[in-house]
Structure formats: C-alpha cells, structure tokens
Amino acid sequence: MTKAMTPVQAPAPPPQKQKFQFARYQDLALVPVIIILLIVGAVLSPIFLTPGNLIAVLTQQSELSLLVLGQAMILIVGKMDLSLESTVGLAPALAVALIVPASAGGLDVGLAAWMALPLCLLIGVVIGGLNGFLILKVGLSGFMVTLGMLTMLRGLQLAITEGKSLIDVPESFLYLGSTTWLGLPAAVWICVVCYAVGIFVLKYLRAGRSLYAIGGNSEAARAAGIRVDRVVWTVLIIGSVLAVVAGILMTGRLGSVAATQGEGMIFQVFAAAVIGGISLQGGKGTLFGALSGVLMLGLVEQILRLQGVSGFYIKASYGAVIILALIVTRFATGQKQE
Amino acid sequence: MTEFAATARGVTKRFGRTLALDDVGIEIRAGESHALVGRNGAGKSTLVSILTGMQVPDAGEVSFFGEPAPPVADRAAWRRHVACVYQKSTVVPELSVAENLFINRQDLGGGTFGGLISWKKLKREATELLETYDVAVNPDELVSALTVEQRQLVEIARALSIGSRFVILDEPTAQLDGPAIERLFDRMRSLQDKGVTFLFISHHLQEVYEVCQTVTVYRDARHIVTAPVAEMSKPDLIEAMTGEAGGLNVPSGADRPSSEELVLSVSSLSGESFSDISLSATRGEVIGLAGSASSGKHEFAETVYGLRKPLSGTISVDGTEVRGGDVPAALKAGIGCVPRDRHHQGLVLDLSIAENATMSTASRFVWPSAQRAAGSTAIASYDVKAAGPDQPVSDLSGGNQQKVVMARALAGDPSVLVLINPTAGVDVKSKESLLGVVDAQARRGKAAIVVSDELDDLRVCDRVLVMFHGSVVREFSRGWRDQELIAAIEGMSSE
Numbered sequence: 001m002t003k004a005m006t007p008v009q010a011p012a013p014p015p016q017k018q019k020f021q022f023a024r025y026q027d028l029a030l031v032p033v034i035i036i037l038l039i040v041g042a043v044l045s046p047i048f049l050t051p052g053n054l055i056a057v058l059t060q061q062s063e064l065s066l067l068v069l070g071q072a073m074i075l076i077v078g079k080m081d082l083s084l085e086s087t088v089g090l091a092p093a094l095a096v097a098l099i100v101p102a103s104a105g106g107l108d109v110g111l112a113a114w115m116a117l118p119l120c121l122l123i124g125v126v127i128g129g130l131n132g133f134l135i136l137k138v139g140l141s142g143f144m145v146t147l148g149m150l151t152m153l154r155g156l157q158l159a160i161t162e163g164k165s166l167i168d169v170p171e172s173f174l175y176l177g178s179t180t181w182l183g184l185p186a187a188v189w190i191c192v193v194c195y196a197v198g199i200f201v202l203k204y205l206r207a208g209r210s211l212y213a214i215g216g217n218s219e220a221a222r223a224a225g226i227r228v229d230r231v232v233w234t235v236l237i238i239g240s241v242l243a244v245v246a247g248i249l250m251t252g253r254l255g256s257v258a259a260t261q262g263e264g265m266i267f268q269v270f271a272a273a274v275i276g277g278i279s280l281q282g283g284k285g286t287l288f289g290a291l292s293g294v295l296m297l298g299l300v301e302q303i304l305r306l307q308g309v310s311g312f313y314i315k316a317s318y319g320a321v322i323i324l325a326l327i328v329t330r331f332a333t334g335q336k337q338e
Numbered sequence: 339m340t341e342f343a344a345t346a347r348g349v350t351k352r353f354g355r356t357l358a359l360d361d362v363g364i365e366i367r368a369g370e371s372h373a374l375v376g377r378n379g380a381g382k383s384t385l386v387s388i389l390t391g392m393q394v395p396d397a398g399e400v401s402f403f404g405e406p407a408p409p410v411a412d413r414a415a416w417r418r419h420v421a422c423v424y425q426k427s428t429v430v431p432e433l434s435v436a437e438n439l440f441i442n443r444q445d446l447g448g449g450t451f452g453g454l455i456s457w458k459k460l461k462r463e464a465t466e467l468l469e470t471y472d473v474a475v476n477p478d479e480l481v482s483a484l485t486v487e488q489r490q491l492v493e494i495a496r497a498l499s500i501g502s503r504f505v506i507l508d509e510p511t512a513q514l515d516g517p518a519i520e521r522l523f524d525r526m527r528s529l530q531d532k533g534v535t536f537l538f539i540s541h542h543l544q545e546v547y548e549v550c551q552t553v554t555v556y557r558d559a560r561h562i563v564t565a566p567v568a569e570m571s572k573p574d575l576i577e578a579m580t581g582e583a584g585g586l587n588v589p590s591g592a593d594r595p596s597s598e599e600l601v602l603s604v605s606s607l608s609g610e611s612f613s614d615i616s617l618s619a620t621r622g623e624v625i626g627l628a629g630s631a632s633s634g635k636h637e638f639a640e641t642v643y644g645l646r647k648p649l650s651g652t653i654s655v656d657g658t659e660v661r662g663g664d665v666p667a668a669l670k671a672g673i674g675c676v677p678r679d680r681h682h683q684g685l686v687l688d689l690s691i692a693e694n695a696t697m698s699t700a701s702r703f704v705w706p707s708a709q710r711a712a713g714s715t716a717i718a719s720y721d722v723k724a725a726g727p728d729q730p731v732s733d734l735s736g737g738n739q740q741k742v743v744m745a746r747a748l749a750g751d752p753s754v755l756v757l758i759n760p761t762a763g764v765d766v767k768s769k770e771s772l773l774g775v776v777d778a779q780a781r782r783g784k785a786a787i788v789v790s791d792e793l794d795d796l797r798v799c800d801r802v803l804v805m806f807h808g809s810v811v812r813e814f815s816r817g818w819r820d821q822e823l824i825a826a827i828e829g830m831s832s833e
Contacts, residue, residue, distance in 0.1 A: 204706075205702060207702070208704075209693065212688075213689065213693075216688050219682050220677075220682070220683050220684055220686050222665060223643075223645060223665065223675065223683040223684065224697040224698045224746065225668075225698050283689075
C-alpha cells in the first residue's frame with residue numbers, strides 16, 4: 001500500500017445519522033396514516049372493522065393495486081405508461097371477442113374457449129412491447145406514445161364491441177375474479193403474491209436494483225454495464241401484463257366486459273403511486289410504499305361510502321381526499337413530491 | 339487609499355449543524371483578479387453564494403465599492419454589483435443568445451406597439467453588446483448549440499451589460515480544453531485592463547499563477563491566508579490548502595516492476611473522431627493518453643470500454659477479443675472504467691455509496707448485508723469520507739464521489755482500467771489518494787489507460803501518448819518535460 005492508500009486522519013463524519021434512520025423507514029411513513037384511518041373508520045361505523053368489510057376493501061382495491069404495481073415499476077425506471085387503463089378493458093374484450101360468435105358480440109373467429117386467458121396475456125405482451133418499441137427504438141416521447149395508445153386502445157375496444165358489454169364470457173375467464181381460496185378472494189391472493197414477488201425482485205435481484213439505477217441516471221447505469229433498453233422494455237411489458245391481469249380479475253368480478261372497463265383508473269393509479277412515495281422523475285420509491293398508497297385510498301373511499309356520501313358528491317370528495325392525502329404524505333415523509 | 343470591489347468581514351454561516359464559514363473575510367481590490375482556492379468543503383461555494391446574495395450570512399457584512407450590500411430580496415441591485423458565472427449554466431438553452439442576454443429586461447419599444455417586445459431592437463442591441471465584448475457568436479443562435487466556451491462568454495457579456503464591474507468565475511476552466519482556457523485568460527486580462535474585477539475559483543493552481551494577482555486560501559471553513567500570488571510559492575500554497583507541508587504527493591511509479599505479459603491489445607481501432615489507433619499494454623503498465631478535447635481521446639477510451647461502437651478494428655484482453663460497443667461484454671472481459679463525467683455517467687446520485695460501488699458486479703442476487711459490506715470495504719480501501727455505506731452519494735464532496743466511481747470501476751477486479759479524467763474537479767488530497775489507487779492497482783498487475791490533460795495525472799504513467807485530430811502523434815516516455823508535452827497537446831511541434 002502506498003501512503004496515499006492509507007486512510008488519512010478523517011474529520012468526524014457529519015452528524016447525519018438521524019436522517020438516515022428516518023430514510024430507512026420512509027417506506028413505512030404511511031402505516032400510521034393507515035392505522036389512523038382504520039380507527040376513524042371504526043369510530044364512524046360499527047361495521048368498519050368487520051372481516052367482511054375489510055375483505056371488501058381489499059377486493060375492490062385488488063385491480064387498482066396491480067395497475068399501481070406495474071405503473072410504480074415503470075415510474076421507478078423513469079418512464080410512464082398512461083395506456084394501462086385501456087389495456088384493462090381492451091385485452092379481455094379482444095380475447096373474448098375472438099372466441100364468442102357474432103351473436104354474442106364477438107368477431108366470429110371462433111377460437112377455443114381455453115385460449116381466452118393465454119390470448120389475453122399475449123395481448124398484454126404485445127401492447128407493452130409496442131409501447132417499448134415506439135419509445136425506445138423509434139425514440140418517441142413516452143408520455144405522448146402512451147397517451148395516443150390510451151385513446152387508440154379504448155377506441156379499438158369500442159369498435160370491436162360496438163360499444164356494448166360482452167356478457168357471454170367463457171367460464172375459465174371468470175374463475176380467477178370470482179372464486180375464493182382459503183376464505184379470501186383469489187384476486188387478493190394474486191395481488192399479495194405479485195407484490196411479494198415485486199418487492200423481492202426490486203430489493204434482492206440485480207435486475208430489480210437496476211430499475212433504480214436507470215431511473216436515477218440512465219447514462220450512469222449504461223456505463224455500469226446495465227442493458228438499459230432491455231430492462232425498460234421488460235418493465236413496460238410487465239406493466240401491461242399486470243394491467244391485463246387486473247382486467248381479467250375485473251371481468252371475473254363483474255361477470256362481463258364493459259365497454260368502459262378500466263376507464264378513469266389511470267388517475268387513481270398515479271395518485272396512489274405518488275401518495276406511496278414513488279417519484280414521477282424516476283429512481284425513487286418502493287413497491288411497499290405504492291401498496292400502502294393503494295390501501296390508503298381504498299380505506300378513504302370505503303369510509304366515504306359507509307358514511308353515505310351522496311353519489312353526486314362522492315367523486316368530488318374523492319378527488320379532494322386525494323389532494324389532502326398528498327398534503328398529508330408531503331408532511332409525513334418530509335419530502336417534496338416532484 | 340485602495341478601493342475594494344468587494345469585501346466581506348466576519349462572515350459566519352451555518353447549515354444545520356455544519357459550520358460552512360467560520361468568521362471569514364475577503365477583500366478584493368478593484369481591478370485585480372483575485373483567486374480563491376481551497377479543498378472541497380473549504381467554504382468557497384458558500385462564500386460565492388453569500389457574495390452573490392443567494393444566501394444570507396448568519397453574521398458578518400458584505401459591501402461592494404464601499405457601499406453595504408443591498409437587501410437579499412432586491413435581486414436587481416445585486417445583479418448590478420456582482421455577477422457570477424457558475425459551473426452550471428444559468429442560461430436558458432432553448433432560447434436564442436439575444437434573448438438570453440436580455441432576459442426579463444427585453445426592450446419594450448415605444449410607438450404604436452408600446453409595451454410589446456421589439457424583436458428587431460433586441461437583436462440589434464444584442465449584436466452591439468456582443469461586438470463590444472468581442473464575442474463572436476451569432477445572436478440568433480440557440481444557446482444549446484453553443485460550446486461551453488461560447489456559453490461562458492455570453493454569460494460574462496450579459497453580466498457586464500447589466501452594469502456589474504465585479505465578476506465571479508466559479509471553476510470556469512473545468513470544462514474547457516487548453517486553447518480555450520488560454521483564450522479565456524486573454525479575455526480576463528483585457529477586461530481587467532478595462533477595470534473589471536474578477537474573483538477566480540479553480541482547482542488548478544497553475545491557472546492561479548497565470549492569471550491572478552492575489553490569492554486567498556480557505557480551509558475547513560476558515561480564512562487561512564491572503565497574499566500576492568508572486569510571493570506565494572506553489573508548495574506554500576498547497577501547504578496553506580491542506581495544512582500539511584510539501585507539494586502534491588503523487589507516486590511517480592518509476593519503481594513499478596515491469597512485465598512482458600500483454601494484457602490489453604487494441605489493433606487499428608477506428609471510430610467516431612479517431613482512426614486507426616493501435617496500442618498495447620502489459621501487466622502493471624500505466625499509459626497516459628493526452629490531447630485537446632477534440633483530439634478523439636475520450637471517444638477512443640469510451641470505445642475501448644464499449645460505450646461507443648467501433649467502426650473497425652479489434653480490442654482484446656488477455657488474448658480474447660471483446661465484442662465492440664457492449665459494456666457488459668467489456669466488463670466480463672475484465673475492463674473497468676471511470677467514465678468522463680461523474681454526474682452524467684458515473685453515479686446515480688440518489689442511491690447509496692454501497693449501491694453505486696457495486697453496480698457493475700455481475701451476480702444475480704443482491705444481499706443488502708453483502709452490499710453494505712462491499713460498500714464499507716470501498717469506503718475503507720479508497721479513503722472515502724462518509725458517514726457509512728448507506729449514505730447517498732449526493733451528500734459527498736466531489737473528491738469523495740469520484741472515489742466511489744473508482745470503487746465501482748474496480749469492483750469486478752478487472753485486469754484493464756480505463757480512467758477518463760479520473761481527478762476532474764477534485765481537491766488536492768483526493769487527487770493524491772486517487773492517483774495512489776492507480777499506482778497501487780498497477781503494482782497488483784493491472785494495466786491502466788489514464789485519459790487526462792492534467793500533468794499530475796500523467797506523471798503516474800509509464801508512457802504518455804498524445805492524440806491530435808484522431809491519431810496518436812507523439813509518444814513520451816517517463817521523464818518528459820512539461821513544456822514539451824503541453825506543446826504536443828496543443829498541436830505545436832516543439833522542435
């Protein structure tokens with residue numbers, strides 16, 4: 001070792017220990033808020049803390065939470081995908097339409113009923129792949145590409161179904177969204193598994209950590225040997241597939257594919273992600289945070305509903321609550337949201 | 339009585355628990371070029387932000403030409419007293435030069451359309467202004483299309499046109515190549531003749547001797563000394579900055595054992611802005627690569643590491659050819675790299691030291707405990723001043739950030755190191771320790787290419803290749819003379 005390698009008399013490290021401790025638990029910043037919401041809900045309504053009600057909240061939020069999972073990963077990698085909400089509707093609609101006869105609103109292609117699920121997932125892969133191609137290979141703005149895709153896919157669904165709901169849905173397609181496993185809806189189990197896998201991958205796999213590197217500084221990630229385009233493309237495809245899964249669950253829960261399935265969800269998706277601490281600039285936030293954002297919105301929505309807020313006001317109050325939640329989160333985490 | 343363009347007395351500034359300035363002062367005589375030097379964290383940037391009214395000192399006073407400084411809210415008054423050209427640009431890239439010069443003070447013409455911006459007049463005034471200060475830039479050009487040098491000149495011209503006669507240049511030479519630095523100095527001298535005062539901040543002490551008359555040294559938030567440059571020898575200056583006697587302590591590596599074993603061979607490599615370059619390095623050899631910014635040295639080094647695709651030619655490590663234009667392939671073959679710009683390519687600022695340092699390693703799983711351990715090892719081995727491996731690199735000073743980049747380059751234990759500007763923008767102590775790492779790694783049998791214009795960086799090399807317009811034009815073995823090397827870099831023949 002040369003002289004220069006031996007540690008020189010280091011000045012005492014700056015007193016920043018406390019800040020780190022806080023940063024380490026920033027993930028959990030919303031947990032107290034969720035607990036407070038549970039208490040408030042319980043005080044306001046005797047049935048709030050019953051298993052039935054809580055399961056209802058989880059079930060309602062399961063589809064949103066899958067979209068948020070996908071969007072959170074896409075945001076962390078520094079992109080955004082607005083078209084997820086249209087994918088929720090189009091993928092099941094197109095898959096079902098390729099199977100059922102024209103009399104039931106289909107396209108008269110007549111594919112076998114078992115193909116519904118694989119076909120649906122494949123459509124998700126194609127949409128995500130196409131988004132990725134346009135953004136990464138053609139070099140278009142991600143915001144505009146997915147905004148265009150949002151409108152186009154929604155329009156495509158309306159064109160295929162002529163604006164009608166598809167009611168004659170194959171049994172296999174309804175199963176996941178309507179069954180229960182071990183006393184909990186399958187949808188909830190699927191979310192739990194997806195989040196568990198996501199949290200694990202983003203924490204313990206190099207491929208997962210690379211999302212943060214790319215979102216934080218994609219040039220540095222490239223110089224560190226990360227295959228940036230490949231990772232981003234994969235994340236966009238996973239996001240679309242998660243949106244498809246959400247669409248399948250929603251179809252199963254409702255028993256049909258509505259022409260407006262998924263419409264307007266993207267707003268809640270972004271709200272939940274930002275409330276959960278995901279930065280719109282990329283590179284920051286955790287999936288656990290995003291999940292707590294979803295739960296928080298779900299609890300608020302349920303409290304409003306149980307209070308019998310008039311249908312005319314529920315949308316306005318929900319929007320107001322999201323802004324309020326953003327303010328609360330801003331001060332709970334002590335960080336500015338970009 | 340001498341007139342002072344700017345004075346600060348008894349200035350103290352705290353950020354939380356950190357004392358950034360501790361009862362310091364500075365007196366800058368009108369018409370001089372005054373250098374402010376100090377290691378990273380000495381308090382230079384804080385003083386600049388106080389002198390420009392961006393921060394209010396906790397105690398102490400600032401005055402310009404004998405008048406007390408205006409209140410902080412009065413930006414316009416501050417801008418008439420003092421202007422600052424920061425390292426980071428303060429112009430709007432997507433607007434034209436003319437509009438940038440008159441931003442928020444565009445001429446509102448009279449007449450029928452009074453109160454509206456008169457573009458014709460704006461352009462005419464911009465042209466006049468640029469001519470006055472002899473800046474050869476088209477006023478219609480977008481600022482984003484300018485070179486760094488032109489952009490700085492536009493910023494200086496803007497500052498002077500607002501009426502300020504005192505200009506702070508914060509590391510203006512960091513991003514310029516040799517001839518551009520000379521042109522900047524010529525301009526500083528001629529403006530000085532016209533009565534403009536400069537406060538000049540730089541890590542390159544040589545520049546202080548070239549262009550300044552007085553030098554002030556800060557260390558650890560305190561004022562150490564102010565003296566005429568002529569009375570301050572370089573070792574004295576370094577001693578004042580570091581608090582230790584002796585000049586820059588960089589191992590020359592003259593006693594490094596040499597080896598015959600070839601580790602890197604590049605044969606007739608061509609790419610964007612360089613062509614047909616062959617080079618080979620043996621174990622333990624450090625090769626310097628010098629040249630102006632347009633010489634193609636950066637492009638060559640980045641091609642070796644796979645950041646750019648070669649047009650033709652091959653790169654082999656230990657006899658195996660490496661796929662071109664593929665960073666993961668280069669890493670796998672055993673090439674590590676410190677990229678050109680640590681903010682742009684070297685670091686993810688929001689992530690921790692541990693995470694940045696281990697970003698290039700190949701394993702599929704990341705165990706946080708192992709990662710933290712690797713981070714702690716990096717902190718210890720490369721002498722990073724930090725609170726711990728979890729600290730985000732954005733908290734670190736420039737020198738310590740650069741050590742993290744070095745740690746990342748070395749994380750996979752590569753056999754070849756490509757180091758581009760490895761000591762850019764770091765203080766003297768960090769420079770010593772970074773160059774010490776290069777020497778130590780060479781002794782362990784690695785080959786290294788050091789791409790730099792800084793003579794200190796090149797002194798650690800066994801031989802120095804000089805590139806000019808995309809080809810290697812000269813080769814110097816150890817013991818070169820400074821003037822000779824500089825002449826070759828500038829494309830002048832020293833014969």
